[in-house]
Amino acid sequence: MHHRKPRTSVVVKRAVGFGVVATAGLAMTTTVASAAAGPGFSRDAAVAVDMAHSRADRTHVNQFDESFEIHEYGPSVAVTANNRATAESVGCSLDSPCRSVALSFQIVTTSGRNARLVNASNISRAANGHCTSCQTFAGAYQFVVATPQAFRLSRAARADLSRIDREVALLKGADLTISQVRRRADELAAQVKRVLDREADRAPRGGEDSPLTDFEPTVTMHRHVR
Numbered sequence: 523m524h525h526r527k528p529r530t531s532v533v534v535k536r537a538v539g540f541g542v543v544a545t546a547g548l549a550m551t552t553t554v555a556s557a558a559a560g561p562g563f564s565r566d567a568a569v570a571v572d573m574a575h576s577r578a579d580r581t582h583v584n585q586f587d588e589s590f591e592i593h594e595y596g597p598s599v600a601v602t603a604n605n606r607a608t609a610e611s612v613g614c615s616l617d618s619p620c621r622s623v624a625l626s627f628q629i630v631t632t633s634g635r636n637a638r639l640v641n642a643s644n645i646s647r648a649a650n651g652h653c654t655s656c657q658t659f660a661g662a663y664q665f666v667v668a669t670p671q672a673f674r675l676s677r678a679a680r681a682d683l684s685r686i687d688r689e690v691a692l693l694k695g696a697d698l699t700i701s702q703v704r705r706r707a708d709e710l711a712a713q714v715k716r717v718l719d720r721e722a723d724r725a726p727r728g729g730e731d732s733p734l735t736d737f738e739p740t741v742t743m744h745r746h747v748r
Contacts, residue, residue: 567599572628573606578620579613586694589626590687596672597634605664607646611656619655625690625707627714629665635734637668644744657700663711664744667718670734671726682717686710704747715743
């Protein structure tokens, strides 16, 4: 799933074994090699950073930006996930108010004994600068999937998430109020959560002799809107 604007992507050394499925917008994925790992796996430290940023002003009175990214990692030493949505409206007049919307959806999957220790940060910011009648909304939605054993999202899940990604993008041209955009973004986030819950239910568990026997797959959703 790819955001529809040029991106900045940085990869240090080699990608995590299960790779980065999508990294876009102002997005950075960094993996730092560490201990040796078995075939097909990596035990690296990974950093995923995604952002949507929208700025409206007198020249560009109606602005919209969205990011919808998936990062899949196998067993990792540590994972840091940073998701940001920032919307600004600056200096528009009462006769021609600005409208600025930024939506960022980030999905991170990881596994192994450290999977529940993901350092997750999810923040949104909406600001009006000398723009009393302007409409400004920022929504940050982050989903962290932690499983005892490594697994990939299914083809069906990818199809569902691609559809949701398209629906997020369609909000750009929708004739909706800011409150309606917020409601629709929340509905789409709930759909993402349902897809990931379904995937977590099918994820492999630890065996009886595994130190991760009591580790049940989890899907944690972080929501921050302004």
